[in-house]
Amino acid sequence: xxxxxxxxxxxxSVSRTGLMAVFGDARRSRLLRNILTLMSGTAAAQAVTxxxxxxxxxxxxxxxxxxxxxxxxxxxILIPVAALTYPMAIVLPRHxxxxxxxxxxSLGVAALVAVLAAVLLALFGDVAAEALNIAxxxxxxxxxxxxxxxxxxxxxxxxxxFRLQRFKVTAKVAVAHAALFxxxxxxxxxxxxxxxxxxxxxxxxxxxxxxxxxxxIRRGAHARPTAEGETVQDGSLALARRFADxxxxxxxxxxxxxxxxxxxxxxxxxxxxxxxxxxxxxxKQVLSVPxxxxxxxxxxxYYPRMTQAIHAGEPIARMLAKATASLALLGLVPFGLVxxxxxxxxAWVFGSEWQVAGEFARWLALAEYSIFLTRPSxxxxxxxxxxxxxxxFELASTALRIGALMVGAMLIGDATAxxxxxxxxxxxxxxxxxxxxxxxxxxxxxxxGTAGTVSTxxxxx
Numbered sequence: 311x312x313x314x315x316x317x318x319x320x321x322x323s324v325s326r327t328g329l330m331a332v333f334g335d336a337r338r339s340r341l342l343r344n345i346l347t348l349m350s351g352t353a354a355a356q357a358v359t360x361x362x363x364x365x366x367x368x369x370x371x372x373x374x375x376x377x378x379x380x381x382x383x384x385x386x387i388l389i390p391v392a393a394l395t396y397p398m399a400i401v402l403p404r405h406x407x408x409x410x411x412x413x414x415x416s417l418g419v420a421a422l423v424a425v426l427a428a429v430l431l432a433l434f435g436d437v438a439a440e441a442l443n444i445a446x447x448x449x450x451x452x453x454x455x456x457x458x459x460x461x462x463x464x465x466x467x468x469x470x471x472f473r474l475q476r477f478k479v480t481a482k483v484a485v486a487h488a489a490l491f492x493x494x495x496x497x498x499x500x501x502x503x504x505x506x507x508x509x510x511x512x513x514x515x516x517x518x519x520x521x522x523x524x525x526x527i528r529r530g531a532h533a534r535p536t537a538e539g540e541t542v543q544d545g546s547l548a549l550a551r552r553f554a555d556x557x558x559x560x561x562x563x564x565x566x567x568x569x570x571x572x573x574x575x576x577x578x579x580x581x582x583x584x585x586x587x588x589x590x591x592x593x594k595q596v597l598s599v600p601x602x603x604x605x606x607x608x609x610x611x612y613y614p615r616m617t618q619a620i621h622a623g624e625p626i627a628r629m630l631a632k633a634t635a636s637l638a639l640l641g642l643v644p645f646g647l648v649x650x651x652x653x654x655x656x657a658w659v660f661g662s663e664w665q666v667a668g669e670f671a672r673w674l675a676l677a678e679y680s681i682f683l684t685r686p687s688x689x690x691x692x693x694x695x696x697x698x699x700x701x702x703f704e705l706a707s708t709a710l711r712i713g714a715l716m717v718g719a720m721l722i723g724d725a726t727a728x729x730x731x732x733x734x735x736x737x738x739x740x741x742x743x744x745x746x747x748x749x750x751x752x753x754x755x756x757x758x759g760t761a762g763t764v765s766t767x768x769x770x771x
Contacts, residue, residue, distance in 0.1 A: 344477050351481020355488035356599050362492035367592065367660040369499035370508050372667075376584030377505035378512060379591025381447045383572035388427070388454060389461030389516070390564040393420040394557035396550075397462065400469040408549065409473055413466050415546045420462030428455040443580040449506070453513045460517035467523035479526035487519045559697035563704045570708040573715060574732050581719040581728075590729065592664060593656070593671035597678040600644045601685070626690055627751040633686035634744065645679040648672060670729045677736035684740045687747035696750060703746070707739040 367375065393416040400409045400416075435451040471480050491514075498507045550557075575594070579587035619626055648655065649672045656668030691700050714735035718728030 344475065347477040347481050351478075351484045354481075355484040358485065358488040359492055360596075360599065362496060363596075364660055365496055366492070366499065366508075367664060369496070369503045370505070371503075372585045372588035372592075372663060374503070374505040374508050374588070375591055376579060376586070376588030377446045378508045379575045379587045379594075380444050380579045380584065381450050381453075381509050382512065382591065383575040384447065384451075384454060385457050385461075385513070386572050387565065387568045388458050389465075390568055391561045392423050392458040393417070393462035393465065394423070395560040395564055396553065396556055397465040397469045398560065399553045399556050400466065401473045402553075406473075409470065411546060411549045412553065413470060415549055416462060416466050418546065420459050423462075424455040424459040427458060428452065431455065442576070444576060446505075446579070446584055447509075450509045450513070453510065457513050457516055460520055464516045464520040464523065467520055467527060470527065471523065476526075479523070483519065483522045483526055487515075487522055491515050491518060555697050559701045563697065563701045566701075566704040566708045570704075570711040573712065574729065577715050577719050577728065578725060581723075582725045586725045589664070589667035589670050589725075590674075592660065593652075593667045593674055596656075597645070597648065597671060597674055600641055601678060601682045626754065627748055630686050630690065630748055630751055634683055634748075637683055637685065641679050641682045645675045645682070648675040669726060673726075673730045673733040677733040677740075680737045680740035684744045684747075687744050690747065690751060696747070703743065707735075707743075710735045710739060 370378075396412055396416040396419060400412045403409050403412070431451045431454060436445075436448050439445045439448040439451065468480060471477070495508070495511045498511050501507075575587050575590050578590050619629065648668075652670075652672035652675070653665050653668035656671060657665040660667070691697060711732060714731035715728055718724065718731040722728070722731075
């Protein structure tokens with residue numbers, strides 16, 4: 311049995327002493343259990359997805375997967391900013407009524423943005439796709455507004471559950487959604503294995519998961535009541551102004567970051583065709599598994615925990631350092647294995663026609679490992695009010711990534727060189743970010759005694 315299971319029954323045991331040395335007190339032990347809950351659900355969901363992947367790749371092939379990868383790149387760029395990142399603020403207010411107001415605000419903003427996107431795509435979508443040399447996704451562009459709204463609603467549901475510490479609901483839904491979603495894709499592929507089927511079934515994923523989370527929320531506890539005498543802001547306009555740094559700084563930052571992350575798929579599709587884009591899309595999906603499994607689970611739990619720590623004036627830098635060191639050790643095996651044997655692994659698991667994807671993957675593993683390490687650091691950016699500075703950092707890092715891609719695609723003219731250049735730029739960017747955030751967290755803790763109480767709505771440091 312674990313040290314956590316022995317808590318209370320053997321207070322002097324070595325296992326309990328070791329646990330307390332790492333986590334400090336019983337509340338941090340609950341933090342570990344929350345992380346393990348999310349990790350177990352995410353692990354099971356990723357296992358289900360990966361079990362289906364060899365079937366899906368053999369059903370559809372690289373070209374169809376390249377069309378999907380190009381569409382997904384556009385989808386992933388647009389979803390985070392559909393609600394102007396207001397959902398990320400849901401865990402920050404002290405009172406649940408304010409968090410509910412933020413949820414309503416987020417959905418309203420997402421609806422308006424989706425309608426605007428639909429109008430623009432209907433008028434200019436085909437022209438833009440031709441200009442960018444990604445006409446293969448032109449028939450599916452009008453799916454994007456629906457996916458944007460569903461993605462924003464999904465983020466609202468997830469953040470609300472994180473706020474209420476109901477991680478079991480999120481974990482159970484992740485597993486059920488993975489099984490249902492991938493099962494439907496396989497059935498559709500057996501009937502008609504085309505790019506159209508792959509794209510349309512995938513586009514329904516966020517809506518499906520949102521509905522499943524909504525059912526979980528309705529079956530659980532409601533918001534906690536506000537104490538008598540306390541005043542709260544739950545009006546949309548007041549909350550929009552109070553958390554204005556999210557649309558002003560966080561949304562542009564997210565847009566820039568996702569553009570730079572998914573730009574390689576679009577560049578590969580434009581310069582080297584959908585097959586090269588399909589190779590990159592597959593290796594990106596596979597290599598994001600450790601980040602989603604461990605890194606995202608850690609940050610989903612650490613985000614509300616870091617907010618509480620900032621309220622209490624705890625040393626954030628120490629928490630960041632411990633979390634980063636743990637992730638560094640956990641990520642060595644999966645990312646190192648792909649770097650050493652990527653082509654062989656991809657050919658064996660996904661089929662011989664995917665061997666080139668393994669060559670891409672061995673270099674992308676370096677970039678994904680650096681992203682994996684910075685997960686805890688990115689958590690404290692909104693909580694410490696660093697979003698304006700983070701926006702400027704993203705602008706500089708995006709310029710570096712785009713420059714690297716252009717060197718590979720236009721000057722060298724080789725797909726593998728393009729991936730290598732992108733990976734090298736990403737390593738430099740994320741290691742710099744990690745060091746910068748740790749330094750600022752240290753400075754924040756030193757200054758807190760003289761600076762007064764820190765705002766937890768992300769408006770100031």
